[in-house]
Amino acid sequence: MKKLTLILTLLSTSLFAQKIDVDKQIALAGQQYQLMLAAQPDTSTTVHSAKQDGTYRNMPSKWWCSGFFPGGLWFLYEKTKDPKWESAARLWTEAVKKEQFNTGTHDLGFMMYDSFGNGLRLTKDPEYKKVLIQSAKSLATRFDPKIGLIKSWNGFKGGYQYPVIIDNMMNLELLFWASRETGDPRFKEIAIIHADNTMKNHFRPDYSSYHVICYDVDGKVLAKKQHQGYQDESTWTRGHAWAMYGYVEMYRNTKDKKYLDFAQKISDFYLNHPNMPADKIPYWDFYAPNIPTEERDASAGAIAASALLELSTYSGEKGKRYYADAVKMLESLSSPAYRAALGENNHFLIKHCVGAKSLNSEIDVPLIYADYYYLEGLLRYQKMAKK
Ligand code: GLY
8 A cells, every 4th residue: 555655656746746947947047147137238239149259149139039138038027026127128128129110021020029029918018019019010011912921031042032931930929919909900811821821832741841932923932942951851940940839829829720730740740850869959950961960959949848838738638748848848958958057158048059050150059049938938837837
């Protein structure tokens, strides 16, 4: 009897115990970001990465990553309710404000929804709402109804005029929000048409993904290309993680089962890939030529972890696997292999990311979006583990 009780206790502890000490990880993140704020008092450029020589690599607010540092500060405020994080988050959010009028980028979802969107969620500040509505209007200008997609870049090598990248799935959330907020269905219609055409053209029959699809003026596919991945026919792991996250969001916003089914299929491709390492932090491309000596991209792991946690909640029995793999990713990211010790890594939280090895840029460095999705994943995990 004693033996049975012991077995049952061990079983329930291993099934239900929190595998990651979120409070400890968030406390460490707070200490690290206090040092970051002290090192970076000037908000005229945004916190983005660090160079191999140990100096910061900041970028202007029009860079696609400008929303992530304020977003991370908002997560710290959400978790601690400490007003010092609200002040810091407001300051860095303000630094992105002028981008609400930027019609030259498809990345407004990243830039504005992660900064102002989190700020609105946590403070209900009416000024933040105005900024977000304007941002959605600016983003919508990049949608061509004849093509049925939001244009990503204004041109691409080879002379292509209408390139659309898989990352663009991440900007649709802002449009759904804008339709709910304004009552104007146009924003969400754009999001749905974009997601449907991406589903049609951006994936192979095995549910792997292309990075860039180039369209002509009538919406015909001219070319399927790689930019930040290894080759046109390979799969760039961060791009694929954006797709997983994007289709989970599509399901959350529409409750249309076709998006859930698709999010599961592309996630299965990711998790079952033979080149996925045991710690579940992928190489920068599933087909990078020198695996296993290629660099990992911890940012891809952080994005996928957060997406899979949400996907697990919609997936019934199948969700157990998504949850377990997401937790494994967060465990790896929380270990010294990827998690920076206090004062290291230019005060970023996560080490070992790759921006674009194909462009010889940002190889094995910290990247602010890895921090953002890691923090989001930790908070999601804690809420789910408590339930
Ligand atoms: N262009 C977005 C990314 O590098 O993931």
